[in-house]
Amino acid sequence: MTSLAPNNANIYERANEAALAPRWDTLWQAVPYVTTMKDNPPPAALPFLIYEFGLGMLTPYVPNLYELLDGRGIRWMRLRGTYEGVERGLAFLGITATVEAQWHGRAWWNSSQLRFPVLPPSDNPLLERIEGITRLSLPMRxxxxxxxxxxxxxxxxxxxxxLNESLLDRESGIALKPGGTLWSFGRTTEIEHTLTEAEGTAIGNWIDEPEDGGIPWIAMTYPWVTATFPWSASPAAQRRALMAAWFPARPIYARLKDAAGGVIGYRRCRACHAVSQVVSGRYTLAGQSWSPASAGQVAYIEAMTDFGDADGVTARSVALVAGVTLAAGVPPGRLWLKPNDVTAGTPFAETPISLPLRKTVRERFKFLVRF
Incomplete structure (x- = not known):
């Protein structure tokens, strides 16, 4: 075969074809390559194949374009507009999530949210890719x-x-761009710590182990109103109850430090109670339930950062701080304190951690302090 022109080709068309005659050998060599190129395409051919399959809309969000050409891109296209399409789209990023549709009675009835069984490993650009792929995969409405x-x-x-249209009619989360998707992530760190004598003495909450004669009463540190334990309780139990009851009356902060030992910030603890172990309690830690109790012999202390408190830095240690003195002009009710907002404080229960702090994640620290 030496001509591809139709029988009704005119002289000008045949002359143009004849001008390409020296290239026939090169073109024939390319024919087998064209028929097998989709099996193992070179990088230079990817944009053309993606255009052919109509998958160009995914290219800003899928880092490895070869994943679009192994059959998964076509399967996603066929399921686009369904929740299964969302599942297949997120699989390009190695992410698993469940789509939850909004209640039909809400004004924004056609909205949906993603529930992640595992915390996404980073914010942007990953969250931008998740948002982009999900919006392309959801039904048009x-x-x-x-x-x-x-x-x-x-x-x-x-x-x-x-209360209609009040501030209570909101849901948790923070948007990384104006009008963007809300992201509401949480992460919990649980710590059990036994207060040492040096720590207890430093913060002013220490009673020596009782001997046969009972415990020495220090009315200035442990007022009589804290003596809510039964008189039949052992001196050791009375000691633990008194030391646990010392914490609720004082503001306690959680302090975060980076790898260089610099203070990232302080977060005021939102829960601080003497607790006892119960079957079904208000707080859980290490698979056990705890509830506030007047004669609790363990202290439960919890702090939770807010969205945007810290971002782009890794916390290498967390500690509780008692006796915090605020710098001049710092409101006493401020929950997140920068390093310069605190002039004095006594740390205890310092624990090494490795947490990359992110704008979209509220870090929850649970401390169970024993005596």
Whole structure:
């Protein structure tokens, strides 16, 4: 075969074809390559094949374009507009999530949220890719409203009441760009610590181990109102109850430090109680339940950072700080304190950690302090 021109080709078309005659050998050598190129395409051919399959919309979000050409891209295209399409789209990023549709009675009834069983390993650009792929995969009428993991506080719906359109009618999360998806992530770190004599003496909460004569009473440090334990309790139990009851009356902060030992910030603890172990309690730690008790012999202390408190730095240690003195002009009710906001304080229960702090993640620290 020496001509590809049709029988009705005119003289000009045949002359143009004849001008290419010296290239026929080269073109024939390319024919087998064209028929097998899709099996193992070179990088230079990727844009053309992706255009052929109509998958160009995914290229800003999928880092490895070869994954679009191994059959998964076509399967995603066929399922696009369904929740299974979302699942296949997120698989390009190695992410698993469940789509949860909004209640039909809400004004934004056509919105959905993603629930992640595992915390996504980073914020941007990963969250931008998740948002982009999900919006392309959802039905045309649906919007991606939110993504959650562990920390999920829904809105207090006040419709048909005086609370309608109030600040309570919101849900947890932070957007990384104006009008973007809300991300509401949480992560929990549990720490059990036995207070040492040096730590207890430093913060002013230490009673020596009782001997046969009982414990020495220090009315200035442990007022009589804290003596809520039974008189039949052993001196050792009384000691633990008194030391545990010392914490709730004082502001305690959680201090975060980086790898160089510099202070990242302080977060005021939101829970500080003397607790006892129960079957079903208010707090859980290490698979056990605890609830506040007047004669509790263990102290439960919890702090939780807020969205945006710290971002882009890895916390290498966390400690509790008692006796914090605020710098001049710092409001006493401020929850997150920068290093310069604190002029004095006594740390205890310092524990090494490795947590990359992120704007979208609320870090929850649970301490169980024993005596």
């Amino acid at each position: 649906s919007d991606l409203r939110r993504g959650v993991h562990q920390y999920d506080v829904g809105p207090l719906i006040g419709n048909v009441s005086q």
